[in-house]
Amino acid sequence: MSWAGKILRVNLTAGTCTPEPLNMTWARQYLGSRGLGSKYLVEEVDPKVDPLSPDNKIIWATGPLTGTMASTGGRYTVITKGPLTGAIACSNSGGYWGAELKMAGWDMIIFEGKSPKPVYLYIHDDEVELRDASHLWGKSVWDTEEILKTSLQDPLLRISSIGRAGENQVLFACVVNDLHRAAGRSGVGAVAGSKNLKAIAVRGTKGVGNVRDPKAFMQVTKEKKKILADNAVTGQGLPKYGTQVLMNVINEIGALPTRNHRDVQFEGAKDISAEAMLTPRPTDGKTHLVTNQACFGCTIACGRISKIDETHFSVQNKPQYWGASGGLEYEAAWALGAANGVNDLEALQYANLICNEHGMDPISFGATVGAVMELYELGVLTKEQIGIEAPFGSARALCELADMTANGIGFGKEIGLGSKRLCEKYGHPELSMSVKGQEFPAYDSRGIQGMGLAYATSNRGACHLRGYTVASEVLGIPVKTDPHTAEGKPELVKAFQDATAAFDSAGICIFTSFAWGLADVAPQVAAACGEEFTTEELERIGERIWNMERAFNNAAGFTAKDDSLPPRLLTEPAKTGPAKGLVNKLPEMLPKYYQVRGWDAEGRPTPETLARLGL
Known part of the structure; x- marks a missing residue:
């Protein structure tokens, strides 16, 4: 059975790390990752708990196929009660961190209580230890990862951490791993920050050696990878264009939410689309997109690696943003772009880099900026209150508000509340485009x-x-x-x-x-875990x-x-x-x-x- 069979319980208040056997009855009923982690949360946390109090818990959880040769088997989830919504929060991330935790021999980590000082958790297989993170507090996700790999002299460490947004309790702060993969929504990063938990550094050398039927598993995963490769979406569209392939498609069908959902089509969609990312720039003749990238075990490789135009106003005198880094995906490009009426691709990339660097959900951030811009145009918010002019379409406002929100400066603190609380505060709750306090993603439900x-x-x-x-x-x-x-x-x-x-x-x-239905997933889980699946x-x-x-x-x-x-x-x-x-x-x-x-x-x-x- 391809569960590791072991979880780690970390009491941050007491500073203890205690291994426990995985509840296998629950594992068979809820499988792993989102389901199993949520089962532990539901059993252990009062539903009425304040999400940012020490009584809330936060769980990092892998699934039974995480770390295996199943295609895309690198996912993990962060589960808690979310501060943005007050509802159950479960945010999923790719990259390499989840597989590393599984290969270190752990299915899940449960954090409870609150540390009296900033800490990070170090895991090297069975060696686990809470360590002082005072030197990391105030650092970005990017700096945290570099400092830990250098100081621990292990470039193969995988880091899952929060940035300044999580420390500052931005209610849509996320947890970031591998520099630009994120457990992105609902504010899981703010919960980690409330506990003084900065990062988890993991090195796993055990592998995942307890697959039930290795021969059958190898055969079935090979068959299912071919289905992905032969599919027009997973074999062609996503590898070439990434999720950004949707920008023009959704715009054409009249379901691209624009200017805080005032409109359903954006006249600037073509300027921020996947096709635009592949078009040489007039300034330097280079394309925005450098290459695609895959997460652990992934045969699709939809990730984007992009390079910003060094002459763009957002990065002048900021060489730290000139290198290739995590690029725009559809949801982020929409939230930072169409939602605000901004069609400046480089400005979108800059705001996206700030979200990655400091650990913010670009969907909630961008959609909240859309509400701010509408309040500004209505005269409810002024330049004096915001600190800058903020009309729809302002690329400069987008970039400045990203910096302000990530660093908890000025009006950025208001944006960090999310659109529901911000719009209520300024007397227009109807202008928050959200459900249960969480902002919409990139599809207008009048058209879909x-x-x-x-x-x-x-x-x-x-x-x-x-x-x-x-x-x-x-x-x-x-x-x-x-x-x-x-x-x-x-x-x-x-x-x-x-x-x-x-x-x-x-x-x-x-x-x-x-490309797959549950009929394609079931034989993979059955070969890995048991025929009852x-x-x-x-x-x-x-x-x-x-x-x-x-x-x-x-x-x-x-x-x-x-x-x-x-x-x-x-x-x-x-x-x-x-x-x-x-x-x-x-x-x-x-x-x-x-x-x-x-x-x-x-x-x-x-x-x-x-x-x-x-x-």
């Missing part, structure tokens, strides 16, 4: 109806990665559905949500689902995880009223494009969704549903 229902019901607040119906409604995967109709969407959303929970929990990347069992595990997360949120105080969308999406029709005249049909979809889920009219899992799922 299923995404509205997915956003409204997502357990971690607005999210595209909890039920990506764009695959079906836009790309025709696994079947084509009409993006403009509400019909059939409750069933579609539930199917995507449950399947995604199983993919996440296995320890593989959700992008494989463009059939397609039907993975479906049931996914549904079990979704309902467990929902029950936690209900106990935390969330009700059916929180399964909503901002008034703009429900009452202001799209002005242009194929979805012109449409609003989101959430009121039509939500009651049916509750029925399909086996929940009551208040959005609570019924006793029958809980019993059926063993909850």
Whole structure:
């Protein structure tokens, strides 16, 4: 069985590190990573806990396929109660860190309490120790990684850390590993910062040697990698263009949220698209994109490595940003670009670098800036309050606000609250484009109806990665559905949500689902872990995880009223494009969704549903 069978419990208050056997009953019921980590959190944390108090816990968790030869088997998740939303938070990351933890012999690390001083956790296989991080506090993610590798004389260390945003309690701070891979959403980095936990440095030399049937596992992973290679999305589109391939596609169908969702199409989309990243610049003849990059074990390689134009205003006299580094992905490019009406590709890259360097979620940051720009244009916020002119389309404002937010300076502290709290503070809560306090990603739900229902019901607040119906409604995967109709969407959303929970929990990347279904994942998990993991069992595990997360949120105080969308999406029709005249049909979809889920009219899992799922 390809679990390591061991977790590490770290009491930051007492400064102790204690190994424990993994609860194998739970592992079979929840698989790993998102599901298993959430099970531990739900069992150990009061749903009403203050997310930034020592009583909250934060968990780094791998899946059974993490560290194996399964394609994309490098994923890990960070699970806690999120400060941005007050709901269960579970943020997924790629890169190499997750596989390194697994190869050191650990499935999961649970942090509890609060350290009296900044610390980092050092792990070298079975050697574990909390160490002083006073010299790292105040440092960026990039500096933290370099200092630890140099001082510990081990260039092969893998680092998962927070930057200044997490230290400053920016409510959408993230945890970053491998310089630019992030457990990005819901503020998991702020929780680490509240505990004075700076980083986890891991070196693993054990490998993952306990796969149940190695021969069968090698054969099935080889077969499934071929499916990825032969698929138009995972074999061609994502390797060449990255997720940015979606910019022009989503703009053309009239579902690219623009200027804080005032519009559904952005006239500058072509300037910040994947194609623009591959076009030589007039200034130096070089392309923005340097190369693509893969995470551990990944055969897709959708990651972007980019190089900023050294003559751009954002990096003049800042040579530290001139080298090649993590490039724009679709969600970040949208949030920093179209959401604010900014079509300056280099400005977007600079703001993205600041988010990577200091550990901030670019989606929530960019979307919050969009709300600020609308408040500025309405005259609610002034230049004196913000410190700069901040109209829609201002690349300079975007770059300056990124610096201010990351460093907790001036109006940056207000942006660090997220759009919900900021808009409430200035008397316009309706201008926060969020669900449960978490900002929307890059799809307008007037043009893609299923995404509205997915956003409204997502357990971690607005999210595209909890039920990506764009695959079906836009790309025709696994079947084509009409993006403009509400019909059939409750069933579609539930199917995507449950399947995604199983993919996440296995320890593989959700992008494989463009080519794979659960029928492709099941034989890989079965060969690695046990024959009981059939397609039907993975479906049931996914549904079990979704309902467990929902029950936690209900106990935390969330009700059916929180399964909503901002008034703009429900009452202001799209002005242009194929979805012109449409609003989101959430009121039509939500009651049916509750029925399909086996929940009551208040959005609570019924006793029958809980019993059926063993909850």
